Amino acid sequence: MSSDTSGVAAEGTTLGQLEILKPGMLSQLQDFGRIGTLRYGVSRSGVMDPYAAAWANRLVRNRMGTPLIEVALGGLQLRAAQDTWLAIAGAAIPAYLDGRDVGSWSRFLMRAGQVLSLGFAASGQRAYIAVQGGFVIDSVLGAIATHQRNGVGGLHGDGRSLQRGDLLPCVADASAFVCGACAPWQQRTDYSVTPTLRVLLGGDAERFDEAERAKFFDACWQVSPDTDRMGVRLSHTAPLQRIPTRTLSLGITPGAIQIPPSGDPIVLMSDCQTMGGYPLLGWLHPLDRGRLAQVPARQTVRFIESSIETLQADMQRFADFFEVVP
Structure with a gap:
């Protein structure tokens, strides 16, 4: 963009x-x-x-x-x-x-x-x-x-x-x-509707148990009040468990989904840091990251798995529509 x-x-x-x-x-x-x-x-x-x-x-x-x-x-x-x-x-x-x-x-x-x-x-x-x-x-x-x-x-x-x-x-x-x-x-986006957000699995996703990955997509996650332009913290009564360890930090970008030891995901947003050491489950679709930014504290979101082909096609349509000034 x-x-x-x-x-x-x-x-x-x-x-x-x-x-x-x-x-x-x-x-x-x-x-x-x-x-x-x-x-x-x-x-x-x-x-x-x-x-x-x-x-x-x-x-x-x-x-x-x-x-x-x-x-x-x-x-x-x-x-x-x-x-x-x-x-x-x-x-x-x-x-x-x-x-x-x-x-x-x-x-x-x-x-x-x-x-x-x-x-x-x-x-x-x-x-x-x-x-x-x-x-x-x-x-x-x-x-x-x-x-x-x-x-x-x-x-x-x-x-x-x-x-x-x-x-x-x-x-x-x-x-x-x-x-x-x-x-x-x-x-026009209807922000009153509970959103379902698309995720591209990657990073350390294969190191998570299959059951834990399924739990991530099955759960309704609540947006924490402890959320800002750096990241959106999510919570659930049954957070993820058996979190894989990571010994080295790596470069990260907005949209990265970190899983800290608590098992409650953190979705990194526009002002996020450039390096991180928590395991990564994947990345949120860039347009769905914008939708997550509009969700108030204590409201819920759900996730579905997507693909790189879907992401690329969506972003191409976005660029084609908005880069041409009417």
Whole structure:
């Protein structure tokens, strides 16, 4: 998946600003992350739900990797300095423009001085706000993605999340569209449904007992409150047992499913470390990792086994659809 994170505006582009009035629970500038930095010990980071983020960008005709705002749970409030087209997609978080409901998975014109206010998620965890033409912010190691633990990226390049008073430079082109638009309802994710997530077995999978692998797929796993952008911890009254040992750490990536001695799996997410020593059962499908990122604490998920052919075909369709700007 490509990323377009240039901090240089095209010649002749009119620049505007979005002012953060309230940052909400956790709001960050994200894109599709840092490609090729794992070998330096730097996490990829990037959006937690690439599908919803790609739709937000598509609605305003941006490339899918264009930086946008990731809003966790809600509570964000911002004001426009110039007329600007925005789009919102992802979690069912009510959004109001000067008190008027703008709807989810939609594109709308935000006039100078207007205030966009987000409520709190009814289903899902994260929503994405894209601006037509993108934010004009310098990248760090090839991306704008915010990584708090590493102190990298974001508005000031130091990994800070968005704060009250932050001014986000962005493209302002009121003539970009003649009307608003919405994603087709068939393309919108229903986050209220318990998801079944696809897993590609690998790593140390063959070293697990067959019965333990079957238990992993048969169980309904509960998302732990001890979950963040680094990893989703899962729990069950009957965790996995007879966990194989690993004497050497190995490189890992987002989506890796670690099985610690407790037997409760950990699914690594966007801000995960680059090395790990727990045995690996496999990897979560990249798009299903985004779906897992939208599951609230104490809700359940299930897993099914998938194949590399399915994963490759799905990701090719994803790229074909979102890399072509409509």
